[in-house]
Amino acid sequence: MRPPSPRQNRVVGWQSPRHSGAAVPHCNPGNTNQTAGFPMIKNQHDLTQAVLAVMQQTPDARLREIMVSLVTHLHGFVKDVKLTEDEFRTGTALIARMGQMTNDSHNEVVLMAGSLGVSSLVCLLNNGTAPDGGQKETTHNLLGPFWRMHSPRTVNGASIVRSPTPGAPMHVQARVLDTAGTPVADAEVDVWHCAPTGFYENQLEAKAEGQADMNLRGKFTTGAQGEFSFWSVKPIGYPIPTDGVVGQLLAAQRRHPMRPAHVHALILKPGYKTLISQVYADDDPNLATDAQFGVTQAVTGHFERHDTLPAARAAGEDAAAPWYSLDFTFHMEAGESRLPRAPIK
Numbered sequence: 001m002r003p004p005s006p007r008q009n010r011v012v013g014w015q016s017p018r019h020s021g022a023a024v025p026h027c028n029p030g031n032t033n034q035t036a037g038f039p040m041i042k043n044q045h046d047l048t049q050a051v052l053a054v055m056q057q058t059p060d061a062r063l064r065e066i067m068v069s070l071v072t073h074l075h076g077f078v079k080d081v082k083l084t085e086d087e088f089r090t091g092t093a094l095i096a097r098m099g100q101m102t103n104d105s106h107n108e109v110v111l112m113a114g115s116l117g118v119s120s121l122v123c124l125l126n127n128g129t130a131p132d133g134g135q136k137e138t139t140h141n142l143l144g145p146f147w148r149m150h151s152p153r154t155v156n157g158a159s160i161v162r163s164p165t166p167g168a169p170m171h172v173q174a175r176v177l178d179t180a181g182t183p184v185a186d187a188e189v190d191v192w193h194c195a196p197t198g199f200y201e202n203q204l205e206a207k208a209e210g211q212a213d214m215n216l217r218g219k220f221t222t223g224a225q226g227e228f229s230f231w232s233v234k235p236i237g238y239p240i241p242t243d244g245v246v247g248q249l250l251a252a253q254r255r256h257p258m259r260p261a262h263v264h265a266l267i268l269k270p271g272y273k274t275l276i277s278q279v280y281a282d283d284d285p286n287l288a289t290d291a292q293f294g295v296t297q298a299v300t301g302h303f304e305r306h307d308t309l310p311a312a313r314a315a316g317e318d319a320a321a322p323w324y325s326l327d328f329t330f331h332m333e334a335g336e337s338r339l340p341r342a343p344i345k
Contacts, residue, residue, distance in 0.1 A: 048075045094245050101244045107145060107343055111246045114142065114292035124296070127273075127333065137298035139330045141278040144264060145343040146200040151190050154218035159231040160191065163212030167196030167233030169323035170303070176226040176267055176275075176330045183226030184332055187269040191230065192217040193262065198238030234303065234324045237261045237284050240291055250291065257291050260284035263301075265330065266340075273335030279328050301328045 041047050051071050058064035077083075083091075101108040113119045119142055128138030154160060172191075176184040192200070193216055199206035201215040216235075220228040239257040242250060250257050261284045267275040278294060279301040280287060287295055303324045 044079070048072075051075070094248075098245050106241065108241075108244050108246060110145070110343060111240060111244075112249070114294070115240075115246050115249060117293040120293045120296075129333070137296070138333075139277050139298050140275060141296070141299050142292065142294045143266075143276045143340055143343060144278065146194075146202060147190070147192065147264065147266060147340075147342060148202060148214075148217065149339070149342060151192065151217040151219040152214050154220055154230065156220055156223065156227070157229050157231075158218075160216055160218035161232055162215040162217075163210060165195050165211065165215060165233050169320050170232050170234040170326065171229070171323070172232065172263065172326045172328070173229045174227070174265075174326075174328045174330060176222050176228070176332060178272070178332055178334070183222075183224065184267075184269060184272065185222055185224050185226060187222045187226070187267050187272070187332070189220040189222060189228050190217075190264075190266040190268075191220065192264045193232070193235040194238055196233055196236050198236055235261045235263065235281075237281075237286050255291065256286070256289065258286040258289075259292055260286045260290055260295060261303075262294075263326070267330060267332060268337055268339065269332070270337045271334065272332040272337055274337055274339065275330055275332050276340065277330060279326065301326050 038050050038053060039046065041050055048071070052068060055067040055071050056064065058067055098108040098112060110119070123140055123142060124135070124138065127140035128136050130136045152162075174189075176187050176189070178184055194200050195206065195209075195211060195216060197206075197209060199209070199211070201207075201211040201213065201217065206215075216232060218230060220230065222228050237258050237260045240246065240259060242257045247257070249255075261281040262278040265275070265277045265279070267277070277299060279299055280290075280295050281303045282300050283303055283305075287300065303326050305322050305324055307322050309321050309323075
């Protein structure tokens, strides 16, 4: 059997001893440190304390902090709801199914994290840090499952429509500033969004309807004032997949599966933390009830409708009305510049 890779063993800041150069302890009767001195378990309270004592022996400080907190809250949850044996078996079966459903083109675990608000909580917790250490609004948001690397380089003001895509024309004018309000020039900006049919071009349904490779995607470079712009078609809201465990949860809670219309952006420049964002349309009927809890005030944009023809359009395109415009400002924080791992292939 091949040894697991460092990536498979990685838990936050922890590195497996197998890959850190440290000695790997063996599970055998002679290795009794983890149970030395533990009293015999007599009841549920004793059990929780025994597990916490084992977690406290974790050598890595950060992993120890995580595991102690996890056991504390997990055992507390089981006691609080008085989880039955049948419910436990059902729950573990659902967790197993989420893993079985996750593959190169779908991640049911991440979908569930979003449906429980965990993805957005992690985003808000790790971004928007104020100078005094407090929290402030942030234009950071969810990556989503459809980001792709190597979007086509596109000049500012051009169109990212790469195959016939019916829909209302949309013009986006955006700026990238730092937290002090200074323009961030020469930043790389990756943008993408779904078609007015609700599908991204790398979905099978989009290919079936004739969307070209990299349709509605483009990579721009900000100008001296941090500006970039492009033409496209206005996206619509769409449902998240409901054929799995997440769908069962939504049905049981009588929740709809809809995400409001949005435009994605990933902005990169050395010296700045990579900005991952979504700008949500303020005219979407599901803005306040996003199934993934991604909408915040800071990333809600005004998609203004115009009923007269635009004065100028991207080269080679016919003007049409009504059309929409979005004017939005992104804010980057100082930090490490690095690309995320693509959620699906």
